Amino acid sequence: MSLFKRATFHTTVAKLSDLPADSVGEVAFAGRSNVGKSSAINTLADHTRLAFVSKTPGRTQYLNYFQLGEGRYWVDLPGYGYAKAPTEIRDQWEGLLAPYLLRRAPLAGLILIMDSRHPLTELDTRMIDWFAQTDKPIHILLSKADKLTRSDQTQVVREVKEALAGLGERCSVQLFSSLKHTGVEEAETVLCRWLDIAPGENTDQAAKRETPGKTAKPRNRKAIGWSARTSGKTKSAQRQKAPNQSTNRNQDTLEESNKASAQEDDTGDGARHPPVSTEDVRE
Numbered sequence: 495m496s497l498f499k500r501a502t503f504h505t506t507v508a509k510l511s512d513l514p515a516d517s518v519g520e521v522a523f524a525g526r527s528n529v530g531k532s533s534a535i536n537t538l539a540d541h542t543r544l545a546f547v548s549k550t551p552g553r554t555q556y557l558n559y560f561q562l563g564e565g566r567y568w569v570d571l572p573g574y575g576y577a578k579a580p581t582e583i584r585d586q587w588e589g590l591l592a593p594y595l596l597r598r599a600p601l602a603g604l605i606l607i608m609d610s611r612h613p614l615t616e617l618d619t620r621m622i623d624w625f626a627q628t629d630k631p632i633h634i635l636l637s638k639a640d641k642l643t644r645s646d647q648t649q650v651v652r653e654v655k656e657a658l659a660g661l662g663e664r665c666s667v668q669l670f671s672s673l674k675h676t677g678v679e680e681a682e683t684v685l686c687r688w689l690d691i692a693p694g695e696n697t698d699q700a701a702k703r704e705t706p707g708k709t710a711k712p713r714n715r716k717a718i719g720w721s722a723r724t725s726g727k728t729k730s731a732q733r734q735k736a737p738n739q740s741t742n743r744n745q746d747t748l749e750e751s752n753k754a755s756a757q758e759d760d761t762g763d764g765a766r767h768p769p770v771s772t773e774d775v776r777e
């Protein structure tokens with residue numbers, strides 16, 4: 495049984511002041527539109543429709559919270575890669591996503607989902623480079639692994655690890671397939687560690703321990719809201735390390751596989767483009 499079987503849709507957050515105050519730990523899921531992010535969340539929750547709730551019109555461009563019990567959450571971020579008007583992208587990025595990712599204290603780490611056939615697109619590397627400034631870990635799921643042969647799977651893991659070796663232990667990589675349920679346990683292990691859930695502990699049991707009507711008590715008051723350490727630096731950090739730096743480190747090994755995706759990503763907005771844009775243009 496999945497560790498996260500009790501995950502339920504909690505809320506859609508459109509503005510920072512609406513972020514859940516009882517969170518003691520959360521993990522954000524990011525990735526280009528169509529990489530299989532919703533499918534991965536559903537697979538990890540063992541729930542076929544869970545993440546598609548967040549596809550409801552009006553929710554796709556915001557933060558969708560899924561509750562795991564005891565003040566722990568998964569947060570589904572808007573898929574990126576399909577451009578809207580530059581002003582809308584900027585408003586969404588600067589008003590919600592950037593400050594959330596930079597300053598949300600209970601955010602333990604980022605699960606970044608990349609299609610195993612087209613990993614490390616330009617927008618992916620911008621997101622990785624940009625998020626790295628938080629010093630929080632990134633765990634990469636190379637999705638749709640069922641579409642690759644065994645030897646291609648081994649190769650893509652090696653290439654992505656090599657390309658991101660500079661991030662050291664802050665970045666880990668694994669294969670994942672929602673179709674074949676490949677990599678579920680490996681991902682669960684990371685999620686449990688980040689969310690401070692003891693190995694083998696089931697959120698079923700955790701949820702039962704909660705007193706009805708009582709919200710979970712944060713262990714650490716600093717875990718609520720923004721961390722003091724980063725609260726003052728958002729604006730300058732956004733400007734300084736705007737997620738538009740070009741990155742060369744993966745280009746040699748993955749150049750071919752990236753070409754097609756890079757073209758898809760080319761919205762004509764060039765270097766000003768943030769790593770995240772909304773996916774609802776496709777819906």
Ligand SMILES: Nc1nc2c(ncn2[C@@H]2O[C@H](COP(=O)(O)OP(=O)(O)O)[C@@H](O)[C@H]2O)c(=O)[nH]1
Nearest residue numbers: 526527528529530531532533638640671672673
């Ligand atoms: N073969 C295969 N297809 C997948 C897998 N995960 C997702 N897909 C397909 O990829 C498409 C996009 O999936 P979705 O989860 O909606 O992607 P999202 O836009 O990133 O949330 C759908 O047609 C899925 O059925 C997988 O593990 N294997």
Ligand SMILES: [Mg+2]
Nearest residue numbers: 531532533573
């Ligand atoms: Mg989705």
